[in-house]
Amino acid sequence: MRIRGVGLVPGCDSVGIVTSSFAVDVQGGTLAVHELAGDSDSPTTILAVHGITANGLSYATLARRLPGGVRLLAPDLRGRAESAAVTGPWGLAAHVADLIAVLDHFGLDRVPAIGHSMGAYALALAAARHPDRFERVVLVDGGIGFPTPPGADVDAMLGAVLGPAQAKLSMTFADQAAYLEFMRTNPAIVETEALGPKIAKDLQSYLFHDLVPRQGGVLGSSCVPEAIRSDGADTMIDSEVLTAASQLTMPGTLFWAPRGLQNQTPGLLPPELVESAGLGPRVRTEFVPDCNHYSIVFADHALDRVLNALFG
Template sequence: MSEHNTGGYRTADVPVHGGALRCGLWGPEDPAAPVLLAVHGVTASHKTWGLVAARLPHVRIIAPDLRGRGRSNGLPGPYGMAAHAEDLAAVLGAFEVESAVVAGHSMGAFVSVVLAHRYPRLVRSLVLIDGGLPLQVPPGLSDDEVIEAVLGPAAERLGTRYASREAYRSFWRQHPAFARNWNPLVEEYVDYDLAGEESGLRPATRFEAMREDTADLNRGPDLRAALAALAVPTLLLRAPRGLMDEPAGLYTQAHARCWEGQLERLTVRDVPDVNHYTIVMDAPGAGVVAEAVAAALVPDAPAEPGGPSAVAAPTAPR
């Protein structure tokens, strides 16, 4: 395992099947420090977690670029929730972590649930950030139709070439999710999310990784089995607005509360005034996530932070 240190932030390359997984690291290097394993979304990277890390300076944060993304984009498939869970277990083993709180954003939440099922000794509790429950899509859709329904322009972006880094920044500055929420973290995230030469820059995520993973989290068996066996305290933080800042979030409140009623270890909490991205990549969303992680790291504490839930009374889904 090789490491590169720049101030408080550093990176490490961890051997996994087929190559090495790039990991972003924040916080103390003391092996006795509390550990957060932070897992990003379907077209994202470990740079998602910078604002959360800044709010948890005493926590040892390990945030991999998942297989097929970021600086792990050279890793081949197979992809899917189980494959990513195997990689995450290898990462925790490389850092000699016996047990961690695991936070997953978007697709990272699905991976986190499967990790907890396959490696229960490694996961003490889960913080799921706008992900981890079955998608709300009509039955019978093809994989491509599911990608279009859930990801839309995010999937189209992977096939686009950009003339310069500034052109890519311009795309994101105009994105509805960030038009009113641009900040230095987002710019750093956007700059990191490019591969290739200046004459032909493209997003780092492999299209085939995104496609295979989206199909697996929608219809694969691993997620359903993991949810059915959910055995650790689990908090779902729900964004009321979606990927394009639209009023309909990834999950309706009724859908999330229905699953809360079915799963004894699941608690649902709404995070007001955030969308699918800003729940973790802007204030105050990142502050709520950090609060939830800090609460989960307290020995024998429930995953939900103190105070009343922002969720309204349960509503039966129709």
């Protein structure tokens, strides 16, 4: 089913990214998949997998940079945005099944794909389990494991890593402006928004796409807390997830940023972790300077590298 729309909160003024959205049946409900570039006649289709509290519209800037003849399909993963109504199971194995369902729905045998943050872990796991479905993979600031000590508090670790992205799950906001003001407490968001007016609009539309009406006329995050926790735990303690990137047999690239989710140094993937990841000979690593965990999928100089990797 194809639905034309912008995927924003009803009745709210917003900058909007107009997309074509498709409904894909998955276990537990219907997954929303956004066509951010190209169409069914495009000779090349790229599958894009977003981060843990993000949504498919996080790839709008990449979509605008794609050459002609390229289609970009970006699902809202289960438990987020327009796929928030999908019930469990949660966890990265469920995302893998959903991604394969998306490829099957569109009749795609084998595609290049990109995953950012948690999406990189989900994509690496999908490509390790289904190597025949992925032509090449691009992992952006995620996808390699940093094992968690036994007995570690996963919730505390998620809160420390995600910062405002985690805190927003239990908050409500009077309107989009209040939500944006809160997100701007994160210097990584401020830096990304400052990259230019078009990028700022892309960023804001992606952020607003997460908002849903709550009782009392306020807005809140669409993210299902149980989904976020399960997915986050998998990136920390699931041995198959932690080693998936080292099992890849197709060409791949891992990009990593110097600064993290809150603009801190070191970033999510410190240099020593990248060096010790044990990636196979088909996967190269590339440091992207002058960016943080968010701006690496918005900044021109970072997307130049991403595009080169996607098209070989």
